Amino acid sequence: MKLILCWLGIWIFCVGLFAQNTKDNSSYLFDEFQDCLIVYKDGRQFTAPVNYDLIKKHYVFKDPEQQEKEFSDPELIAVLRIGNRSFLIGKQEAIEVIQAQPKFNVIYTGDTRRAPKKISYGGTTQTASVDNYSGLTGTGLSGGIQDAQRIVTGINKMYEVSVGKKTKRFYNKKSFLKLFPKKQQIRWNRYIEENKIDFGSVDQVFKLFQVSISH
Structure with missing residues (x-):
C-alpha cells in the first residue's frame, strides 16, 4: 500500500510539474x-x-x-x-x-x-x-x-x-536608488524596506514613483 501511495504521489507531482512548465513556457x-x-x-x-x-x-x-x-x-x-x-x-x-x-x-x-x-x-x-x-x-x-x-x-x-x-x-531597488542623489538614497532605501516594495508589481512601483516625485 505504501509503495502504491508513493508512486501515486510521484505521478501527481509530475503531472502538476508538466502543467506548470507548459503554461510558463x-x-x-x-x-x-x-x-x-x-x-x-x-x-x-x-x-x-x-x-x-x-x-x-x-x-x-x-x-x-x-x-x-x-x-x-x-x-x-x-x-x-x-x-x-x-x-x-x-x-x-x-x-x-x-x-x-x-x-x-x-x-x-x-x-x-x-x-x-x-x-x-x-x-x-x-x-x-x-x-x-x-x-x-x-x-x-x-x-x-x-x-x-x-x-x-x-x-x-x-x-x-x-x-x-x-x-x-530601472528594474530593481538598486537601479531605482541610482535615480537620486546619494543623500536621498538612504531615505528611499528605508521607505522601500519599510513598505516591502515588490519591484515585480507594477502597481507598487508606480505608487513608489508617485511618492518620490512629490517630495
Missing part, C-alpha cells in the same frame, strides 16, 4: 490573444486579436482565418489599445503606458533559454491583406530552427520614467 505576453484597437499615426483605426511574441520580439495579430501575422509597417502604428491599457511598439520590446506625464512606462521582455531539441519546422513569409479589418495588412510568420531553439521561462519588467528632463530606466 508560453512565448506570448498575454495568456490569450486580446481584442485590440490599432491606431495608426495617420488616423486609421482597425480592430484585431493581438498578442506580443516574447521570442520573436514583435506584436502579432490574427487574421479572419486565425492565421498569425506580423504587422507590415509597425513604425506607422501610434498606439495599441487593449481594454483600458495602452501599448507602444518599441525596439524589440513591448511598452505599456501607465502614465503619460510625467512618463511612467513598463517595458516587457522575455527571459528565454534553449529549448529541448526537437524536429524543426519550415514556413514561408508572405504579405496578405486582411479584408475583414478594412485594409490592415501583415506578413505571415515563418517558423524555423532559430525560434524553435528557445522557450520563454519568465517575463522581465523594466520601468521607464521621466526624471527632470531626462528619461531613465
